[in-house]
Amino acid sequence: MPDRMARPQPPSPEAACEPSSPTRQRRKAERPQQLLEAAYTQFTTRGLAATRTEDVAQLAGVSKGTLFRYYPSKDELFKAVIRHYLVEVIDASRDLSDQWQGGTDDLLKMLAHTWWQRFGQSHAAGIFKLIVAEVGNMPELAQFYVDEVITPTYQLVSRAVQRGIDRQEFRPVEVTAVVQALMATAQFLVLYPQCTATCQHNPMPLEPERFMNTQIDLLLSGLRQPPSGREG
Amino acid sequence: MPDRMARPQPPSPEAACEPSSPTRQRRKAERPQQLLEAAYTQFTTRGLAATRTEDVAQLAGVSKGTLFRYYPSKDELFKAVIRHYLVEVIDASRDLSDQWQGGTDDLLKMLAHTWWQRFGQSHAAGIFKLIVAEVGNMPELAQFYVDEVITPTYQLVSRAVQRGIDRQEFRPVEVTAVVQALMATAQFLVLYPQCTATCQHNPMPLEPERFMNTQIDLLLSGLRQPPSGREG
Amino acid sequence: MPDRMARPQPPSPEAACEPSSPTRQRRKAERPQQLLEAAYTQFTTRGLAATRTEDVAQLAGVSKGTLFRYYPSKDELFKAVIRHYLVEVIDASRDLSDQWQGGTDDLLKMLAHTWWQRFGQSHAAGIFKLIVAEVGNMPELAQFYVDEVITPTYQLVSRAVQRGIDRQEFRPVEVTAVVQALMATAQFLVLYPQCTATCQHNPMPLEPERFMNTQIDLLLSGLRQPPSGREG
Amino acid sequence: MPDRMARPQPPSPEAACEPSSPTRQRRKAERPQQLLEAAYTQFTTRGLAATRTEDVAQLAGVSKGTLFRYYPSKDELFKAVIRHYLVEVIDASRDLSDQWQGGTDDLLKMLAHTWWQRFGQSHAAGIFKLIVAEVGNMPELAQFYVDEVITPTYQLVSRAVQRGIDRQEFRPVEVTAVVQALMATAQFLVLYPQCTATCQHNPMPLEPERFMNTQIDLLLSGLRQPPSGREG
DNA sequence: AATGAATGAGGTTTCATTCAT
DNA sequence: GATGAATGAAACCTCATTCAT
Numbered sequence A, B, C, D: 001m002p003d004r005m006a007r008p009q010p011p012s013p014e015a016a017c018e019p020s021s022p023t024r025q026r027r028k029a030e031r032p033q034q035l036l037e038a039a040y041t042q043f044t045t046r047g048l049a050a051t052r053t054e055d056v057a058q059l060a061g062v063s064k065g066t067l068f069r070y071y072p073s074k075d076e077l078f079k080a081v082i083r084h085y086l087v088e089v090i091d092a093s094r095d096l097s098d099q100w101q102g103g104t105d106d107l108l109k110m111l112a113h114t115w116w117q118r119f120g121q122s123h124a125a126g127i128f129k130l131i132v133a134e135v136g137n138m139p140e141l142a143q144f145y146v147d148e149v150i151t152p153t154y155q156l157v158s159r160a161v162q163r164g165i166d167r168q169e170f171r172p173v174e175v176t177a178v179v180q181a182l183m184a185t186a187q188f189l190v191l192y193p194q195c196t197a198t199c200q201h202n203p204m205p206l207e208p209e210r211f212m213n214t215q216i217d218l219l220l221s222g223l224r225q226p227p228s229g230r231e232g
Numbered sequence E: 001a002a003t004g005a006a007t008g009a010g011g012t013t014t015c016a017t018t019c020a021t
Numbered sequence F: 001g002a003t004g005a006a007t008g009a010a011a012c013c014t015c016a017t018t019c020a021t
Helices: A022-046 A053-060 A064-070 A074-094 A104-137 A139-166 A175-196 A208-223 B022-046 B053-060 B064-070 B074-094 B104-137 B139-166 B175-196 B208-223 C022-046 C053-060 C064-070 C074-094 C104-137 C139-166 C175-196 C208-223 D022-046 D053-060 D064-070 D074-094 D104-137 D139-166 D175-196 D208-223
Strands: none
Touching: A022 A053, A022 A064, A022 A074, A022 A104, A022 B104, A053 A064, A053 A074, A074 A104, A074 A139, A104 A139, A104 A175, A104 A208, A104 B022, A104 B104, A104 B175, A139 A175, A139 B175, A175 A208, A175 B104, A175 B139, A175 B175, A175 B208, A208 B175, A208 B208, B022 B053, B022 B064, B022 B074, B022 B104, B053 B064, B053 B074, B074 B104, B074 B139, B104 B139, B104 B175, B104 B208, B139 B175, B175 B208, C022 C053, C022 C064, C022 C074, C022 C104, C022 D104, C053 C064, C053 C074, C074 C104, C074 C139, C104 C139, C104 C175, C104 C208, C104 D022, C104 D104, C104 D175, C139 C175, C139 D175, C175 C208, C175 D104, C175 D139, C175 D175, C175 D208, C208 D175, C208 D208, D022 D053, D022 D064, D022 D074, D022 D104, D053 D064, D053 D074, D074 D104, D074 D139, D104 D139, D104 D175, D104 D208, D139 D175, D175 D208
């Protein structure tokens, strides 16, 4: 993980020697979060370049100068936004660990729905849009994304698929292909609405939960062992 | 289709008052194309905001002033790029019409590969990235994308899927779900490499042709009628 | 002497309402001095504009707010620095008064060395650099410098030179010229090292004490009466 | 000589491929000079930090943006000013070469007056002030100054003094001391007026030509061979 | 028609100064 | 009295756009 995308060192409100006053301490502690939220909103709606630092500050209810007390530059603020909201999902996924008892098809559904509940329906769209838009100008962003999102997701999901194969619930398909199919589904789910949000006529509206279910069912129907003649 | 994304009225090179010389005429006629190519390259590499008009002009081998003679503003140039390269694929798909004779699984494979050959491997990634990045600031872009890309694609692909169902090659699945699965596959195919291009360690590299084949096979294995007879 | 460069009214630590505690009183009484020293260091190293008030405060071990309690603005702090360190030398010279008994050449040497010991080797370089750099933006600085430095120095040194002429140790030269020669020597001594401090190759390094001696000897050799007798 | 103070590559007006028009070419060719003059004036009167780029532009009769077409930053403009006006004197001194026929005392006078005519009375004061003020923040400036000014001057003047000693016009004094005395004189001549320019009462006004003559006479009177008894 | 010098609005960032605690 | 979080004016610099040539 490259330096500049390293894990957040939260602008240390606790590093202050003497707590000047409870009120001010509290306000100071809240600022990073306020600013990140404002920045997330602006960056995802207008894009990095089209967002003015003053807009972010105003939306957070502070002045321009205050923003720069907490983040040394617009670029660092951007990276902090990416880190903050990505780390959110990464941490959220950590405890989805492998002690699942039921069928693997239900495990995959659970994983998908958990992802959607915890991240997909809130920040995934914005964050992913930002990564797509800005990765060309920020090589460290690509590495961060791969290391923190792709790799853990790949491992998590491929273990689940492998479990299905091992338990002979699934045909012995190529695991990676299934993982990619699920990733593609998730990506489409977050990006398609972005690209069609403002449209009057949309021939193919997308209801998230229903879309997820349908896609997973379609996928599972291709994975499941055919009821072999001998077994019937 | 709203005004500003309207079908290209090619910056009328033929409207020139007097054909000063054949050479000049030819050069002049090539300008819009050169500028579009240069702009495409810059916009997709650096993004809209980070591309300077001067860079585009230089790459096209003309001066800044000339660029503004052909396109009245950077924004219009951007839209022209989107239009130009999207229309390319739309037109290309038009004649893939319905006189297909073989099996529907092969029809879907053919459509996918044709798309990849004509657009996917060349401009789809760049154009789609630009749409994702800029649609927030350009509502007309969303409508244009839906009208010119989503709608025709939806119609084309859903007809093909319906054909499969009608011919009892496929189970009577929800057509839209299959279309979306294909779209998601295509979207993943063009965006995933973008987001991982500069990475050292990529746990899940993606080979386009192989990826497409695998995903379509996976999908088809979920679509195909189970060997009938015993169940019927 | 204009208002704003007026003799220091030390930021009245004794005006405090109630002597809260001896320790606090002592610390408070030391503040102006600490701040001046910190400011001197920063101003002379980085220049007026490049010095941030926060740097000064930090170096003095207080907060930004405290600095502004003692000096109402950065500009006033700057002037206080100039005043403080210039007044130091002026006061130091006052008692070098005219009860010198030996030869006038030794008197001049004594004056030069005293100046060097008390001011030249410590603060003269920094203060003079600041005056040169900032006098353009602070007319009162020029008047202060003339009134407090040039005039007293001129009087002191010219009396010494006149004494040498009166006692026929020196030729009847123009007194002002000798004073200027000495001033030029002093000025060169403090500025030349500044301008060459960071250089790798310096073809003309300057050792202060030796330089002073040599220059004064050179000057005196031009001042001394030729061995009289044959010429008279 | 370090990179960033390297000899001026004049913002190449001649590098243009096609001379767009005589008028514009002429204007373009004049811009660097106009900007340098304006910048010199502003920098020397207000200092580097206190000069706004817009002031320079306005004084040069152009807009802010134009300044940055010719010099990529305020810092580079500053260095260009230093280079331009220092190189002026350096080049001017190059042909004062050693074919002097008269007495060495007249040679020294000639050198001093030439320096004054060509540089001292015009730009020396400003340039030297800038060097003193900014050298602390620009190490390369120190090296440039030493390499381009101190070293050549030292060589030129020390050859002249050595000539006087060789021809037995001067006592066998330490050459460096004489060079330093002359440099100190020159430095005082340019800086003293700066520091006293705006004063009402100046007890020691300085008339340049007279000052130079007096100081050189004083120096020479210390250098000349005493009329030895044997020769008389 | 083409050029590229010029413009100036607009963006990021800094930092002296204030003031609630 | 001391603190340091907050402010916002002001500075540097960029670059889309214009227009004289």
